[in-house]
Amino acid sequence: MEKKYLFSPGPTMLPPEILLRMAEPVMHHREPEFEKIFSEIREGLKYIFQTKNEVLTFTSSGTGAMEGAVSNLLSNGDRAIVIRGGKFGERWGEICKAYGIEFHPIDVEWGKAVKPEKIHEILRSDRSVRAVYTQATETSTGVRHPIREIAELVKQYEDVLIVVDGITGIGVFDIPMDTWGLDVVVSGSQKALMLPPGLSFAALSDKAWKFVERSNLPKYYFDFKKELKNTKKNQSSYTPAVSLFVALRESLRMIQKEGKEAVFRRHQRLGEATRRAVSALGLELYAEDCPSDALTAVKFPQGVDGERLKALFFERFGITVAGGQERAKGKIIRIAHLGYYDRLDMVMVISALEMLLREMGHKFEMGAGVRAAEEALME
């Protein structure tokens, strides 16, 4: 008998409470009962996005909301700044390109966070820039970008927005959208919200809604204005993934019951324990200076093939971890700790890592990682 465990940074493991909700018969999305659920979801999303404004929910993967955050905010001739420190930063650039938006890429070395001064330099010299696109966590490298500092800079420009991909940030660490002055935050269901893939979210500041008013790029399904109008009536514009909405209500209830501060603290602890465990095994962190509490990207010494290790995780233990993407392929593995994870989950995955490293001939003191994790978790 072998169990299966998801330690990938999306999709993530789901709690039984949420799985059970999805087993209920599908209801019709124009019934009063569904409107009640929708209304509760609206409040729960405001709580976790930390905004007074509505949070739009779309039936799509996270990239749908990213696309909407380009097509609804910008107009022909607008320029953007795109922070490209990994695969998801590159995606902002690809979306801009698809909509004919010219952008200044800021290419950040993979594993490093962006330096906000770089953004300021461009903002000072090109007054046609209307938006800065970044990630809260760049999931392909495990880096956390300094979005608070970037927001401070962007705030000085009345005609520029900061747009944050919080797909691996919302529900992981504190992103007080209104307090920090973030203009747009997008997210997805299959990460810290402990849901299957299939829902995306977009929250907009009052400043961003003004951009929506004047935007002339083509849009249809991801039409923020239309969706807002319907959201306020507890409706979605098109047939929503009803079962995921029902599950989302459960997830938001669970998060509110634990309390967002406790949720952030839990992620911080799990992240810290994983990082210390990995270091105790003589391995390096890929995002050494600026690791996110969403996931830990681990670098391997010569002789340990990351792709092989990832495959062995599954073969030996039924554990799915993520490998490196593109230029990081074979060089790293990424262990997630966002969403439905607790202390012993991390002890287990570190224990599996030790057994596999031993099998692959890496020299280290067996048990050192587990001990470091346990000590961190008992502090």
Ligand SMILES: Cc1ncc(COP(=O)(O)O)c(C=O)c1O
């Ligand atoms: C930071 C980040 N942005 C965007 C995405 C893309 O989301 P999706 O695959 O749900 O479209 C992901 C998914 O892993 C992500 O981690």
